Amino acid sequence: MDCYSDVEALLKQINVGLCSKYLGEARGHWANRNSSSAANALAKINASSPCYQESLQVAKEISGYLDEKEQRDWDLNYEKYKDNLAVKNRKLDNAASMIKAARDVGVAYGKNQPKSVTYTRIIK
Numbered sequence: 001m002d003c004y005s006d007v008e009a010l011l012k013q014i015n016v017g018l019c020s021k022y023l024g025e026a027r028g029h030w031a032n033r034n035s036s037s038a039a040n041a042l043a044k045i046n047a048s049s050p051c052y053q054e055s056l057q058v059a060k061e062i063s064g065y066l067d068e069k070e071q072r073d074w075d076l077n078y079e080k081y082k083d084n085l086a087v088k089n090r091k092l093d094n095a096a097s098m099i100k101a102a103r104d105v106g107v108a109y110g111k112n113q114p115k116s117v118t119y120t121r122i123i124k
Helices: 002-031 035-043 052-111
Strands: none
Touching: 002 035, 002 052, 035 052
């Protein structure tokens, strides 16, 4: 049984070393804002590792940032959509104004025609 306890202690040391290695990798990737690589490094950390809780905090920080970023992207895309819609509406309003102006010109031209009638006699 003495051998078993030695192996268990060695595995615990290996687990601590791997945990700190992967946590360091995750923090390094996250410092560069590379969330996918940081997530891959965090996924390699064993749940029974002593630094597992610390890895959960890093994961929560990353997910919070991504939620904010996705919300900003959504808001930006929504604003772009509203702006494009406003531009289309202005174009439609301009086209309607042009048609109304052309109609008004035609009506004014028709109202200002002379009232005289000319009869032409045809001689046979």
